[in-house]
Amino acid sequence: METSQHWRLRKQRYALVGEVCPHCESKIFPPRDICPDCGEDAREMYQFSGRGEVYSHTTVYQAPSGHAENVPYPVAIVRLEEGPLVTAQLTDVGDQPIEIGTPVEMVTRKLGADGERGMLVYGYKFRPALVER
Amino acid sequence: MAENKLLVPDREAGIIGYGAYIPRYRLPVKEVARVWADGKGGLPIHEKAVTGLDEDVITMSIEAARNALARSGIDPTEIGAVWVGSESHPYAVKPTSTVVAEAIGATPHVLAADWEFACKAGTEAIQASIGFVGSGMADYALAIGMDTAQGRPGDALEYTAGAGGAAFIIGPAKDAVCVFEGSYSYATDTPDFWRRANAIYPEHGERFTGEPAYFSHTQTAAESLLEALGATASDFRFAVFHQPNTKFPMRVAKSLGFGQDQIEAGLLVPEIGNTYAGSAMIGLTSILDIADPGDRILMVSYGSGAGSDAFSLRATEALPRRRGSAPATLIYVKRRTEIDYATYARLRGKLVLK
Ligand SMILES: [Zn+2]
Numbered sequence: 001m002e003t004s005q006h007w008r009l010r011k012q013r014y015a016l017v018g019e020v021c022p023h024c025e026s027k028i029f030p031p032r033d034i035c036p037d038c039g040e041d042a043r044e045m046y047q048f049s050g051r052g053e054v055y056s057h058t059t060v061y062q063a064p065s066g067h068a069e070n071v072p073y074p075v076a077i078v079r080l081e082e083g084p085l086v087t088a089q090l091t092d093v094g095d096q097p098i099e100i101g102t103p104v105e106m107v108t109r110k111l112g113a114d115g116e117r118g119m120l121v122y123g124y125k126f127r128p129a130l131v132e133r
Numbered sequence: 134m135a136e137n138k139l140l141v142p143d144r145e146a147g148i149i150g151y152g153a154y155i156p157r158y159r160l161p162v163k164e165v166a167r168v169w170a171d172g173k174g175g176l177p178i179h180e181k182a183v184t185g186l187d188e189d190v191i192t193m194s195i196e197a198a199r200n201a202l203a204r205s206g207i208d209p210t211e212i213g214a215v216w217v218g219s220e221s222h223p224y225a226v227k228p229t230s231t232v233v234a235e236a237i238g239a240t241p242h243v244l245a246a247d248w249e250f251a252c253k254a255g256t257e258a259i260q261a262s263i264g265f266v267g268s269g270m271a272d273y274a275l276a277i278g279m280d281t282a283q284g285r286p287g288d289a290l291e292y293t294a295g296a297g298g299a300a301f302i303i304g305p306a307k308d309a310v311c312v313f314e315g316s317y318s319y320a321t322d323t324p325d326f327w328r329r330a331n332a333i334y335p336e337h338g339e340r341f342t343g344e345p346a347y348f349s350h351t352q353t354a355a356e357s358l359l360e361a362l363g364a365t366a367s368d369f370r371f372a373v374f375h376q377p378n379t380k381f382p383m384r385v386a387k388s389l390g391f392g393q394d395q396i397e398a399g400l401l402v403p404e405i406g407n408t409y410a411g412s413a414m415i416g417l418t419s420i421l422d423i424a425d426p427g428d429r430i431l432m433v434s435y436g437s438g439a440g441s442d443a444f445s446l447r448a449t450e451a452l453p454r455r456r457g458s459a460p461a462t463l464i465y466v467k468r469r470t471e472i473d474y475a476t477y478a479r480l481r482g483k484l485v486l487k
Binding site: 068070108120 | 156157185186187188189191192195196224227235236237238460464465470486
């Protein structure tokens with residue numbers, strides 16, 4: 001990915017910033033400026049809580065290029081408490097079992113680096129919730 | 134000789150919110166001894182915290198800052214400065230602080246910078262924050278001390294070099310969970326520990342690190358502050374010192390007249406290791422998790438090179454009701470996955486794939 005593209009995506013990627021629809025209150029992630037529920041304009045920024053639960057998960061053993069040093073790593077579809085589904089890596093799982101419905105929370109982590117000399121890329125992942133809720 | 138220079142701002146300042154972060158993985162240091170010393174020799178601590186593959190000073194600072202923000206109750210756009218002290222900033226050139234500021238929503242009307250002074254870079258940021266807030270230039274400043282400590286494999290430092298740290302939002306005393314009664318800084322040119330610009334691992338002056346370096350600076354800073362405040366060790370319920378190992382802070386505490394009951398709550402090094410710029414600061418978060426209104430707390434940092442910052446704090450009535458807004462430091466201490474030396478070598482990037 002180009003440096004400029006990383007830069008444009010930084011707000012949504014660092015902190016799970018999406019949009020809220022002013023017409024039907026739907027929370028939207030990733031931001032797309034049009035409400036997927038009612039089709040109206042939706043450009044108001046919305047800070048997601050970062051809390052959600054595992055909707056589906058798997059483990060990656062054959063990583064795409066640039067992620068070879070991380071295998072094996074878990075990936076999940078997470079249902080955010082505000083509604084949207086987000087695909088992301090799970091992290092800090094340790095020896096905790098991951099199941100459908102496991103409560104998770106967003107953390108900002110290193111997603112990778114553009115080689116030895118390129119920029120470091122940061123973004124959201126999810127981990128098992130630190131504190132029960 | 135100049136007078137004892139107690140640092141007190143025009144406008145009284147305090148800590149509005151505090152937050153800690155410790156990574157999940159733990160290397161029992163007997164593993165280091167197993168690999169490098171036939172399992173022989175004394176162990177300076179029990180185990181140390183190790184970062185995951187996707188963690189560094191930027192990601193750890195972001196989480197500690199989010200915890201501090203949650204406890205402060207302020208909007209991140211009210212923060213006037215984001216200052217991160219560390220000796221393991223991920224970039225040689227490009228600030229850690231801008232990424233942290235962006236991630237917590239403090240950009241763009243903000244002063245952001247990285248601080249450096251070995252293990253006291255974080256408390257320097259606190260001193261500057263007190264001045265920044267105390268002068269009225271800003272209402273809030275975020276000061277972070279965070280490190281993922283470096284150490285050459287097999288070196289004495291590898292037994293203690295941990296990872297973690299803390300973030301503090303400094304603001305006007307009226308909103309604070311604890312107020313600064315005064316602070317003091319002491320520095321000399323002392324070559325006890327250093328890392329040259331392009332070196333991966335630091336060097337240390339072997340036996341030189343104790344007496345003329347750590348002990349002389351922490352003790353002088355603490356004594357000068359106490360004298361200027363007209364206080365003694367018995368006036369404080371808690372004290373926390375920089376913790377390169379378990380022995381040093383215990384010894385300096387004893388010679389200043391502090392008992393084990395006063396330093397226990399802040400002494401995290403046996404379980405997480407030396408977190409360098411985060412060391413004294415994360416100890417303070419652990420104290421704030423249990424302190425009662427009116428309790429006085431002494432914090433003394435130490436940075437090689439060398440210098441010490443000493444702070445006297447007093448907890449306010451706001452502390453008990455705000456501490457529950459973020460995870461207690463002990464929750465991070467107890468969240469633990471034990472690893473062996475092979476996994477440690479992998480997590481620390483000591484295995485080269487290409
Ligand atoms: Zn809508």
